[in-house]
Amino acid sequence: MTEQTTSPSSVGVRYGLITGFISVIFSLVLYVTEMHQNKWMSVLSILILVAGIVMAHSYFKKENMGFMSYGQGLGIGVILSAVAGVLGSIFTFVYVKFIDTGFLEKARNAQIEEMEKNGMSDDQIEQAMNMAEKFSGPGMMLVMGIVGSVVIGLIISLIVAAIMKKSRPEFE
Template identity: 25%
Template sequence: MAKNTIAIEKYGIRFGLIAAVAMFGYFLLINVLNLQNVEVIRFASNIFIIGAVIWAIYSLKTNTQGPVPYLPGLGIGFLVGLIGSVLYAIFIYVYAKFLNPDYAAILETQDYYGSVMSPMMLAGAITILGTAVGTMTGYILMMAFDNSGARTAE
């Protein structure tokens, strides 16, 4: 079981970093295009977490002999979402607080999640949302990939 734990962490960290880098690029792109005020475009960064979880679980499945157990797949989804969203939240916080203080003022006037939030609160909300997206993506994928025999066909 220790070997599965290492694989979960390896895949979670690798693909969480990939998701974070993709979200950094997406954030910079929407700011260059001046689209950061459009809610749908702003929240579309979660697509990169979904893609990274799919890629991570597919990679685990292709590199594993036999069936991929349900819980390791769910763990990978959780880790990818957590690592990707935490790094993205830190990036936005540093960007808003230190690199572009004018952006922090813009953030404080925008309506995120139904209320006005400081950059620190926004970072926390991004982390929670990204972790939930990654976990749910892993959950859904593992329902399709889990053929370990735990389910019965009655």
């Protein structure tokens, strides 16, 4: 039996950096074109994460004689998501804090407009916006971006690892 040639953590970090950079470029395009509020674009950003996890699992299996346990697949996906989440969150923090300093105000105004369309009263809107402001600063966006990426990555990894796993035979 040959030793495992590639570790789950090294694959997770490598593909996390690749996925993170692709996500940063995608986010930059969304911010510049002002399409970041488009819900379909959010779905596309999740598909980027799914593709990164699938590619990382494929690479790991190729490097390890076609085998990957469920735990290894889960570990790769979570590490990848954490690395990509850190990169994406740092980019968002820098963008909101230094590049487009009016970003949060524009987002706030868009939220108010959406709530008004939905028929919310002024009191309800004010209450909702007071709650939202607690979570909308650049620092909080950084933390929530990382946590959100890891949680979404965990959920995706639970599914993708179950599909892509191929256990090594016990008596080889």
